[in-house]
Amino acid sequence: MTYTYRASGLAPHYGRYVEALLNRFTESGLQIVKRSLGPGRAEIKVKYENEVGFITVQPQGDDIVVSFNVRETLEKKGLEIARTGIRFLGTIITGGSPVDATIYTIEDSFNAALSGDRGYLASAIANSVRDVAEDLKYKIEEESRELGYKKEEFEDRLTSIKSRLLTISEEIEFAKEEGRDVSRIERRYRRAEELCEEAVKDANSGKYVDALAKLEAASRLLDKAEELLSSIY
Numbered sequence: 001m002t003y004t005y006r007a008s009g010l011a012p013h014y015g016r017y018v019e020a021l022l023n024r025f026t027e028s029g030l031q032i033v034k035r036s037l038g039p040g041r042a043e044i045k046v047k048y049e050n051e052v053g054f055i056t057v058q059p060q061g062d063d064i065v066v067s068f069n070v071r072e073t074l075e076k077k078g079l080e081i082a083r084t085g086i087r088f089l090g091t092i093i094t095g096g097s098p099v100d101a102t103i104y105t106i107e108d109s110f111n112a113a114l115s116g117d118r119g120y121l122a123s124a125i126a127n128s129v130r131d132v133a134e135d136l137k138y139k140i141e142e143e144s145r146e147l148g149y150k151k152e153e154f155e156d157r158l159t160s161i162k163s164r165l166l167t168i169s170e171e172i173e174f175a176k177e178e179g180r181d182v183s184r185i186e187r188r189y190r191r192a193e194e195l196c197e198e199a200v201k202d203a204n205s206g207k208y209v210d211a212l213a214k215l216e217a218a219s220r221l222l223d224k225a226e227e228l229l230s231s232i233y
Contacts, residue, residue: 002069002114003126007133011059017136018042018057021066024128031091032123051121056128066129070122143174150208154199157215164222165189171229185228193223 001130024033025032027048033052034045113126143193160171168189175182195218202211 001118001122002067003122005066005126005129006060007064007066007137009062010064010133010136011062013136013140014057014059014064017132020022020132020136021055021057021128024132025124028124028128030124044119046125048121048124051119053121053125055125063198064133068125068129070119070125079176130134139221147206147208151203151213154203154208154211154215157197157219158199158203161192161215161218161222164219164226165193165196168225168229175229175232180232182229182232185225185232188221188225188228192218192225195221 007017022032022035025044030046030048030053032044032046034043035144036043042055044055044057046053046055050071050073052073053068053070055066057064057066059065113122114130116123121158129132168185172182172189173186175185195214199214199218202208202214
């Protein structure tokens with residue numbers, strides 16, 4: 001019996017899905033007998049007692065499609081496999097979007113596999129391919145929210161630091177006109193400005209943790225610059 005599971009929108013995360021699926025198989029007590037992992041297709045063979053499972057994972061468009069079937073081992077089934085062959089019955093599972101993180105079962109036979117009516121191995125594989133997709137969709141949603149928070153924090157802090165840079169720049173010019181030594185202040189100002197530019201580049205590459213760290217360093221330099229400005233009057 002062959003089952004096919006489709007998770008919509010997860011194709012960009014194909015590598016993460018395969019890695020998580022392998023881990024889940026191990027956690028479920030399955031022996032991974034063979035694996036062939038490529039950028040467009042993964043083939044995995046697992047074993048549990050007298051059964052073996054053959055799983056294929058591949059991205060199709062925006063989705064990930066997982067097909068698997070379970071067979072009895074030759075030790076148990078003997079030559080019956082050669083005589084009767086393998087009949088393939090497809091059961092399709094459609095996945096929800098990464099936002100709703102819901103997989104809908106539309107065939108009773110897959111429900112039977114999930115519940116254990118088709119044996120432990122079929123149940124373990126069915127539950128793994130479904131649960132891994134749901135977990136990954138949840139993580140993607142969480143990461144997206146977290147990225148949004150960091151982006152908003154970065155933009156707010158960048159605006160604040162740019163405002164401080166402008167103010168300090170004006171103060172430096174006034175101090176120069178009055179003949180005061182602003183060399184120490186300028187050094188800190190220039191380095192803060194450089195850090196701000198580097199932070200913008202990091203943010204454009206999605207490295208918000210690094211970008212925020214650089215803005216924090218720039219802020220501290222500006223604190224010192226403001227302190228020095230106060231001391232020269």
